[in-house]
Amino acid sequence: MHPAIEIIWLGAVAGAAIAGAAGAAGPPAAAAGALALHPENPHYFVFRGRPAVLVASGEHYGAVLNLDFDYVKYLDALKRDGLNLTRTFSGVYREVPRSFKIKNNPLAPAPGRYICPWARSAEPGYFDGGNKFDLGRWEEAYFRRARDFLAQASARGVVVEFVLFCPMYNEELWKANPMYVANNTSGVGDLKKDEPHTLGNGRLLDFQLAVTRKIVTELNEFDNLYWEICNEPYFGGVTLEWQKRIADAIVQAEAGLPRKHLIAQNIANGSKKIEDPNPAVSIFNFHYCSPPDAVAMNWHLGKVIADDETGFKGSGDTPYAPDGWDFLMAGGAVYSSLDYSFYPGREDGSGTPDAPGGGSARLRRSLAALRAFMESFDFIRMAPDPQVVKAAPPKSTARVLAEKGRQYAAFIRPLKAPAAGGAAPGGATAEGELVLDLPAGPYKADWVNIWTGDVEKTETFDHSGGEKRFTPPPFTDGIALRLKRVEGR
DSSP states (O other): OOTTOOOOOOSOOTTHHHHHHHTOOOOOOOSTTOSEEETTEEEEEEETTEEEOEEEEEOOBOTTTBTTOOHHHHHHHHHHTTOOEEEEEOSSSOOOTTGGGOTTOTTSOOTTOBOOSEEEEEEEOOTTSSEEEEEEEEOHHHHHHHHHHHHHHHHTTOEEEEEEEOOOOSHHHHHTSTTSGGGBSSSOOOSOTTSTTSTTSTTHHHHHHHHHHHHHHHTTTOSSEEEEEESSTTTTTOOHHHHHHHHHHHHHHHTTSSOOOOEEEEEEESOOOOSSOOTTOOEEEEESOOSOHHHHHHGGGOSEEEEOOOOSSOSSSTTHHHHHHHHHHTTOSEEEEEOTTOOTTOTTTTSOOOSSSOOOHHHHHHHHHHHHHHHTSOGGGOEEOGGGEEEOOTTEEEEEEEETTTEEEEEEEEOOOOOGGGOOOOOOOOOSOEEEEEOSEEEEEEEEETTTOOEEEEEEEEEOSEEEEEOOOOOSSOEEEEEEEOTTO
């Protein structure tokens, strides 16, 4: 390999990989029309009868639990901007205004504006005012709000990743939580912050299983839904045994219900090979998965690989948009970028991020273009095929999804060093040729601007087979190639 060129090796071969994955063991496809793994290629979804990838630039997870958040306005913005996923926390976990240096944090409701599945008791003493919680009683207003959120999202074609639990990252968050002993009247939660999500948490486990069953039952009617067991369980002492117990509770609760929803498990920040997958899990979530090595590491599992949280690379649109293109061209099926321009009072996405991440209309336009680009292919017939790439422009990477001889989706991304002070650099370009190994035939090639979705250059050609050289038009931060065989010639 030329030292100035880096070609990403994905470790999966098209065609055979799809055929093998389609027969992989695992849970049955979701019944009654809910979001499911695609039966012909379970690395992707089927939703309302059509193959699907899920792309989001979403608020910081407080749409349901924060009464000051106007989720209708927010969901209108997602539909307007061409996105089809949001991620929300159940309310079993909450944050406080100073958490993680996020200004206007939707997960940190103002005093008196927090709602969760548990009802308030008659006893005062909750940490920021108001009465303590009774973990044995349900807050019906919460479930009305959650059901309406799912209904409003459904009407706009938006899928909801519903996150049941989250670890306690620090003592402050644990002492703000309804499960903490001082905040409830149920006599549970006299634990250290790393103990609530273990099988050694005493009677608290009974309340956690009960709230899981209640949420799963209340929201069963919705097809635009999948469950995540626990956000970032690799922090805060969350054990695999406890996660399995929650997953089992979901499966058991849905056993007698009309719909069976997919279950996601958050595996790691970055990338990690999954050694002993839970057969109940259909979606494996990673955070900050750039480069997207987790996809190749786990492709053999025949399940969806997702990157469902971004951040900590500055507040600009780069690198978050190129990261999304990179992840889906690597074979991922979910890219959920955190967008801090959404918060109470700015649910239309017009806010200015003041947080460890980005968010803007420009970022959302790029992610909508990514979704549209994927949907312009018969992508369930495609798989990562690194052998197609023979050379990339110098100082760049190239990834290809392919159905050999018929359709190819390629993404070129310039390599660049971090900017001074750890800020995310932007505006990188690369010049040179992309060389692909193609079967003989007639083809049409469209070069697509990743920021606008516009086609910048088109060419048609008859190829005799072997290496084909392409010269992309000038681009910033990345460019995509849509290459299809011209039928009927």
